[in-house]
Amino acid sequence: MNKTKLFEVPQAYTAALVKFNGQDYIVGGPEGESPLKVYNLANSEISEIVDAQGGTMSIIKVPGMKNTLVSSMGMFPPFKGKDANIFLHRHLSDGWHSEKIFHFPFSHRCEILTVNDTRYLFVASVSTNKESPEDWSNPGEVRVARVNDSEPWLTDMEVIIDNLFKNHGMTKVPYNGTESVMVSGAEGIFSITPGSGGWKTERIFDQEVSEFVFYDLNEDGINELVTIEPFHGNTLNVYNNKGSNWERIYQSPLSFGHGLGVGHFEGVPTISVGNRRENSALEMHTMEQPGQDKIVKNVIEEGVGPTLTNIVKLNSRDTLLSVNQLKNEIALYHQ
Numbered sequence: 001m002n003k004t005k006l007f008e009v010p011q012a013y014t015a016a017l018v019k020f021n022g023q024d025y026i027v028g029g030p031e032g033e034s035p036l037k038v039y040n041l042a043n044s045e046i047s048e049i050v051d052a053q054g055g056t057m058s059i060i061k062v063p064g065m066k067n068t069l070v071s072s073m074g075m076f077p078p079f080k081g082k083d084a085n086i087f088l089h090r091h092l093s094d095g096w097h098s099e100k101i102f103h104f105p106f107s108h109r110c111e112i113l114t115v116n117d118t119r120y121l122f123v124a125s126v127s128t129n130k131e132s133p134e135d136w137s138n139p140g141e142v143r144v145a146r147v148n149d150s151e152p153w154l155t156d157m158e159v160i161i162d163n164l165f166k167n168h169g170m171t172k173v174p175y176n177g178t179e180s181v182m183v184s185g186a187e188g189i190f191s192i193t194p195g196s197g198g199w200k201t202e203r204i205f206d207q208e209v210s211e212f213v214f215y216d217l218n219e220d221g222i223n224e225l226v227t228i229e230p231f232h233g234n235t236l237n238v239y240n241n242k243g244s245n246w247e248r249i250y251q252s253p254l255s256f257g258h259g260l261g262v263g264h265f266e267g268v269p270t271i272s273v274g275n276r277r278e279n280s281a282l283e284m285h286t287m288e289q290p291g292q293d294k295i296v297k298n299v300i301e302e303g304v305g306p307t308l309t310n311i312v313k314l315n316s317r318d319t320l321l322s323v324n325q326l327k328n329e330i331a332l333y334h335q
Contacts, residue, residue, distance in 0.1 A: 001300055001320075004332045007046055010034045011077075012323045013307045015330050016059040017314075020067050020091065024314065027069065028323070028330045029056030031077055031307075036089070038096070039330070041314065052087050052098040055080075058110045058170075062147070063119065067091035070121065072107040078133040079126070081106035086123055088153060101154055106130060106140065109170035112147065113181050115194045119147035121154060122181050122192065124167040139163045142183055142192070144199065160192060160199050166231040168210040169260075173223070175204075184209040186231065205246060208233075211260040217269040219290040224249075226271055228257035236260075236273055236285065238295065249293040252285060263311030265318045266335055271295075272320055274306025282306045282322055282333075300333060 011032035018025050024041040033054035038047045053073040062068040067090060074084030084107045085100045106125040113120050125140035142164060145157035161183070169184035181192040182204075189205035189212055205212075208230035214223040217238065225239040225246060236257060238250035255278035262271050269287040274280075282300040305326035312319050320333040 001333050001335065003301070004334075005327075006041075006044075006330045006332060007037060007039050008328050009037055009323075009330060010328050012325050012328055012330060014056055014059055015308055015310075015321060015323045016061065016069075017310070017312050017321060018061040018069070026321070026330060027059050029059050029071065030054055031056065031075075031325070033076070036071070047096065049089050049096040049098055051096075052089065053083075053085060053100075055084065057084075057108045060110055060112060062088075063112060063114060065149070070101075070110055070112070072104070072110050072123065075106060075108060075126075079106070079130055080133075081126070081130070084125075086110065086121075102157075104143070108140070108167050109183070111170050111172055111181055113172060113179060113194075115179075121145050121147050122170065122183075124161075124164070124170055124183055126167050127165070136165060139165045140167045140185070142167075144192075161190065161201060163187070164190070166208070166210075168231060169212045171213065173214045182212070182214070184212050184227075189225075210257060213260055213262040213271075215262040215269070217262070217271075217287045217290065217295075218293070219269065226260065226262055228254065228260055228273065232276075233257050236271070236283075238271070240293075250285075250295045252283075252295075252297055255279070259306045259309040259323065261308075261310040261320075263318075265311050265320065267318075270311060272309035272311055272322070274304075274309055274322070276305045276307065276325070279303070280305040280326055282309065282320075282324070284320070303327075304329075304331075 009028040013031035014029040036049035055074045055076040058072040069089040075081040109124045128138045142161035145154040165186040167185045186208045210228040212227045217224045236252045239246035256276035259274035271285040281302045304324035308323040310321045
């Protein structure tokens with residue numbers, strides 16, 4: 001496996017591959033107080049988003065809005081997040097500018113869902129209050145608000161889940177014929193689906209889950225469920241959907257599992273995941289024989305402590321993006 005170190009971010013925690021003006025960029029976010037960095041993959045130029053908080057847990061691009069990002073910021077290790085906020089970042093003629101959209105203590109994940117041409121911002125927190133890093137007595141929330149093209153940028157905010165502990169995962173996925181937001185915590189995985197009377201929530205998996213992805217690993221038209229369990233957990237798991245039940249077909253040990261990604265790598269369904277303890281390895285788990293549930297583990301690099309991984313396509317090449325916190329780097333891996 002070939003490795004390319006793109007750029008450094010002190011206490012690197014998260015990254016997003018985004019497209020601005022037809023060009024690919026990677027935005028790297030720190031867990032500490034340093035700026036966001038924006039790396040142009042075409043010419044290797046780096047710009048910084050300096051007027052923001054740091055403690056970056058999530059970065060997403062706002063669909064339909066030019067050069068605009070949303071981030072969850074202000075969660076500093078270990079779980080110091082009373083002053084966390086959701087930020088809006090816009091690239092204007094004189095560079096990047098940031099503004100705090102709203103205060104959201106211990107905010108962790110964010111996602112945008114488009115329903116009938118209307119965008120909705122979902123945000124989740126790990127807790128409403130923590131007196132210490134070990135205090136998990138207060139559940140977190142999931143909130144949703146309408147995204148507008150002009151001021152005010154957000155309206156009609158509401159709390160749709162108020163009893164979710166230890167949130168770590170949030171993603172968009174087709175569910176029952178419509179695109180939904182999925183969110184995870186100690187109580188399992190919940191779908192949030194638009195309906196005529198508002199938002200409908202349903203628990204679809206009832207074990208404690210840190211991060212998760214739905215992906216058709218068996219290439220049979222049915223998504224498998226890939227999880228890290230439990231919170232910051234010690235196992236990587238793959239489940240087949242058996243009607244109303246999930247059957248585990250694969251399990252592999254992790255140490256402080258983090259940064260779950262799934263995609264096709266060199267044409268083969270592949271899982272990427274990181275370990276933040278012990279050997280601090282970046283791993284790939286490959287579905288060697290789709291349809292036969294045979295998965296093979298490969299260690300890509302030790303001593304890097306990945307906090308985010310993702311399998312992406314860059315210049316028509318399957319590429320593994322990894323945020324290697326122990327080396328303060330954003331890196332790419334490819335054959």
